[in-house]
Amino acid sequence: MLAYLGDAGRCGAALALGSPVVSGRVADGGIALEVGGVESMTLECGIVVNSAGFNAQAVARSIAGIRPKIHGPGQPAPDFLIQGEDAHGVAGLVNLFGIESPGLTSSLAIADHVATMLSVR
Ligand SMILES: Cc1cc2nc3c(=O)[nH]c(=O)nc-3n(C[C@H](O)[C@H](O)[C@H](O)COP(=O)(O)OP(=O)(O)OC[C@H]3O[C@@H](n4cnc5c(N)ncnc54)[C@H](O)[C@@H]3O)c2cc1C
Numbered sequence: 001m002l003a004y005l006g007d008a009g010r011c012g013a014a015l016a017l018g019s020p021v022v023s024g025r026v027a028d029g030g031i032a033l034e035v036g037g038v039e040s041m042t043l044e045c046g047i048v049v050n051s052a053g054f055n056a057q058a059v060a061r062s063i064a065g066i067r068p069k070i071h072g073p074g075q076p077a078p079d080f081l082i083q084g085e086d087a088h089g090v091a092g093l094v095n096l097f098g099i100e101s102p103g104l105t106s107s108l109a110i111a112d113h114v115a116t117m118l119s120v121r
Helices: 002-010 053-062 107-117
Strands: 021-027 030-035 041-045 048-050 081-083 093-097
Touching: 021 053, 048 053, 053 093, 081 107, 093 107
Parallel strands: 048 093
Antiparallel strands: 021 030, 030 041, 081 093
C-alpha cells in the first residue's frame, strides 16, 4: 500500500483520511461533494471515482440525480459493476460497485479501465 501511495503522490495525488463524503450534487460542469470530518468542506470535482466499498451505493444515492441499480428484478447479482456516464448520465462520475474478492488483485486492471473510461491516461 505504501508503494501505491508513493506512486500516487508522484502523479500529484493526495490522500485525505477522516474525510467522509456525506452527500453530493450534480453542479454546473462537475460534481460538488460535501465532505465531513474535523474540517468539513465542499469539494468541486471534475471527476469522481466512487470507490467507497460497501458504502459506494450509499454515496451514489447521496448524489442528487443518481439512482444506482446493480441488477434488475429477478436477475442474478453481477460480480463487479463499473458504472460510467452511459449508465447514470453524469459526466465525470464512475461508480465502483460490488468490488469483492478478488478486487484487490484486480485493482490495477480496474484502475486502468476507469482511466480509459475517463480519458485520463
Ligand atoms: C477477509 C477478506 C479477504 C480478502 N482477500 C482478498 C484477496 O486475497 N485477494 C483479493 O484480490 N481480494 C481480497 N479481498 C477483497 C478485497 O479486499 C476487496 O475487493 C477490495 O478491498 C475492494 O476495494 P475497494 O477499494 O473497492 O473498497 P474498500 O477496500 O472497502 O475501500 C473503501 C474505502 O472507502 C472508504 N469510505 C467508505 N465510505 C466513505 C465515504 N462516505 N466517504 C469517503 N470514504 C469512504 C472506506 O473507509 C474505505 O477506506 C478480501 C476481502 C476480505 C473481506
